[in-house]
Amino acid sequence: MNKEKRSFALLLWILFLCMLLCAFLGLRFGSAELSMGQVIRGLLRNDPDAIETKVVWVIRLPHVIGCILCGMALSISGVLLQTATNNPLAGPNIIGVNAGAGFAVVLLMCLFPMQYRLIPLAAFIGAFLCTILIVTAANKAGGARVTLVLSGVAVSTLLNAGISFLKLLYPDTSIAYNYFSAGGIDGVTFSQMLVPAVMIFITALLSMLLANRFNLLCLGDSIVHCLGLRARVLRSIALLLASASAAAAVSFAGLLGFVGLMVPHIARRFIKGSDLRKLLPVSAMLGAMLVLLADLFGRTAFAPSQIPAGIITALIGVPFFFLLLFQRRYRL
Amino acid sequence: MKTEFSHICASYRKKRVLQDITFSLEEGSITALIGRNGAGKSTLISCLTGEKTDYDGTILLDGRDIRTMDVQTRARLISCLPQNLPKPHVTVRELVTFGRTPYLPLTGKLSKNDEIIIDRALEVTNMTAFADAFVDTLSGGERRRAFLAMTFAQNTPLIVLDEPTAHLDANSRFELMALIDNMRKTMGKTFLIVMHDLPEVLRCANQIAVLHDKQLTFFGNADECLAQQIPQKCFNVRVHGSKEDGYAVIPMQ
Numbered sequence: 001m002n003k004e005k006r007s008f009a010l011l012l013w014i015l016f017l018c019m020l021l022c023a024f025l026g027l028r029f030g031s032a033e034l035s036m037g038q039v040i041r042g043l044l045r046n047d048p049d050a051i052e053t054k055v056v057w058v059i060r061l062p063h064v065i066g067c068i069l070c071g072m073a074l075s076i077s078g079v080l081l082q083t084a085t086n087n088p089l090a091g092p093n094i095i096g097v098n099a100g101a102g103f104a105v106v107l108l109m110c111l112f113p114m115q116y117r118l119i120p121l122a123a124f125i126g127a128f129l130c131t132i133l134i135v136t137a138a139n140k141a142g143g144a145r146v147t148l149v150l151s152g153v154a155v156s157t158l159l160n161a162g163i164s165f166l167k168l169l170y171p172d173t174s175i176a177y178n179y180f181s182a183g184g185i186d187g188v189t190f191s192q193m194l195v196p197a198v199m200i201f202i203t204a205l206l207s208m209l210l211a212n213r214f215n216l217l218c219l220g221d222s223i224v225h226c227l228g229l230r231a232r233v234l235r236s237i238a239l240l241l242a243s244a245s246a247a248a249a250v251s252f253a254g255l256l257g258f259v260g261l262m263v264p265h266i267a268r269r270f271i272k273g274s275d276l277r278k279l280l281p282v283s284a285m286l287g288a289m290l291v292l293l294a295d296l297f298g299r300t301a302f303a304p305s306q307i308p309a310g311i312i313t314a315l316i317g318v319p320f321f322f323l324l325l326f327q328r329r330y331r332l
Numbered sequence: 333m334k335t336e337f338s339h340i341c342a343s344y345r346k347k348r349v350l351q352d353i354t355f356s357l358e359e360g361s362i363t364a365l366i367g368r369n370g371a372g373k374s375t376l377i378s379c380l381t382g383e384k385t386d387y388d389g390t391i392l393l394d395g396r397d398i399r400t401m402d403v404q405t406r407a408r409l410i411s412c413l414p415q416n417l418p419k420p421h422v423t424v425r426e427l428v429t430f431g432r433t434p435y436l437p438l439t440g441k442l443s444k445n446d447e448i449i450i451d452r453a454l455e456v457t458n459m460t461a462f463a464d465a466f467v468d469t470l471s472g473g474e475r476r477r478a479f480l481a482m483t484f485a486q487n488t489p490l491i492v493l494d495e496p497t498a499h500l501d502a503n504s505r506f507e508l509m510a511l512i513d514n515m516r517k518t519m520g521k522t523f524l525i526v527m528h529d530l531p532e533v534l535r536c537a538n539q540i541a542v543l544h545d546k547q548l549t550f551f552g553n554a555d556e557c558l559a560q561q562i563p564q565k566c567f568n569v570r571v572h573g574s575k576e577d578g579y580a581v582i583p584m585q
Contacts, residue, residue, distance in 0.1 A: 215430070
């Protein structure tokens with residue numbers, strides 16, 4: 001193993017241990033503070049009826065795993081989107097994930113107000129269908145990167161208008177939508193996360209498998225073609241994987257903003273270059289850490305009030321967004 | 333590898349730009365493709381690289397129609413560099429490694445042979461010292477050399493370059509053309525180069541193909557080109573000088 005590979009492996013191990021530490025903090029702190037011993041006893045299920053076992057297994061562990069999955073999924077989505085569009089300011093909202101999921105949730109609440117259990121499914125379908133619509137429209141219009149961004153803006157604007165329209169017609173839907181749009185992992189269960197977790201795992205695996213090909217997208221369509229690949233197909237695959245990953249996260253965590261935008265840029269500080277084979281795993285672990293810490297801060301900083309993680313990530317994300325805009329020397 | 337363009341007719345945005353173009357490239361030669369703006373040079377290149385498929389006629393590589401080849405096979409026979417190069421945030425070595433894409437498995441694992449070819453491409457283009465530098469930090473000339481190294485790493489018998497000396501200073505232009513000529517001599521590569529600078533064309537090209545009024549008005553070497561007064565007829569300029577002393581272009585009144 002050469003020096004570069006060794007240092008990258010070391011970086012992955014350090015990030016993994018940091019992620020475990022953040023997860024442990026997430027298990028320990030909350031409205032009921034547990035000692036380290038109680039967390040470990042709870043995890044080991046020494047006494048199934050003990051309060052710490054119930055707190056850890058019923059509330060905290062699903063919560064922490066939800067944060068990890070959500071952070072990983074949104075970060076992977078962000079990396080793929082920024083690569084596919086060659087736009088450092090791209091995030092899941094650019095392919096209509098937020099607008100699609102939000103519209104589907106409001107529509108569900110209008111048509112079937114009692115079926116709130118179907119919100120995750122509706123969010124996933126809405127987000128994914130919206131991306132397919134945007135990618136298809138962009139491909140029909142020539143498939144250029146700028147066409148994709150413009151299609152995304154157009155479809156998202158239309159769906160956001162649809163959300164406002166439905167909320168005016170059915171004011172009762174506002175509460176469900178507001179809670180969904182704030183983004184957070186409260187009350188999530190293992191069973192709710194099972195399907196999204198499988199989807200996130202599959203998209204992560206496929207993204208890693210195709211990372212070497214996605215790397216070429218930075219060369220532009222013409223050169224990619226001369227290297228024997230079809231840029232438009234490659235870009236569409238990257239976008240669909242990004243959408244599936246973000247939609248899976250949105251389905252149980254709501255519209256958690258700015259993670260997909262911020263994390264890939266932070267990850268680029270840790271690695272040399274933009275090789276997706278390195279950027280994807282580093283981003284995934286940093287994303288998990290960011291959501292874990294945002295969630296922990298939201299649960300403990302204003303206790304007993306709990307602030308959804310989405311609000312915390314937005315509070316960090318907006319200044320970060322401006323930093324990116326002003327920092328011209330930093331490139332994708 | 334013999335490359336033959338046979339009766340090519342093609343349109344750009346529904347306007348016919350190429351009419352019955354027939355010529356062939358000699359193996360191990362530099363052919364300059366010249367013509368006024370909008371003469372159809374880029375369209376012809378697009379037909380050759382497979383980006384454009386809606387044309388009449390045939391382009392044969394060693395007797396095989398390129399339209400019947402899959403993209404990967406074609407990428408092992410023809411490499412191409414467009415005029416406008418991007419500024420990716422990758423190291424020069426990573427960029428040159430991209431050139432091996434047609435030969436690599438999905439995982440992108442490099443073989444020993446791939447490594448040797450990449451090192452050689454860096455060496456030939458004098459980019460070994462820049463191997464760890466980021467492409468987006470290089471000067472225009474260095475960046476073009478880095479992309480040329482990527483093209484050489486693709487290791488194809490035919491290399492197509494669209495205005496490789498555009499936006500380069502005089503010294504960089506000489507260096508780049510000398511590098512291309514060296515590649516031709518030492519590795520037997522065939523080059524088809526879109527060019528605009530007439531003195532450079534006359535000095536560097538073994539064959540010159542002139543597109544004018546949708547047709548191939550001339551195909552031959554520099555001496556024949558001057559003897560037939562092609563610069564006057566097609567570009568409205570006069571050319572003075574010789575291969576040894578260099579050429580000067582003077583606009584006709």
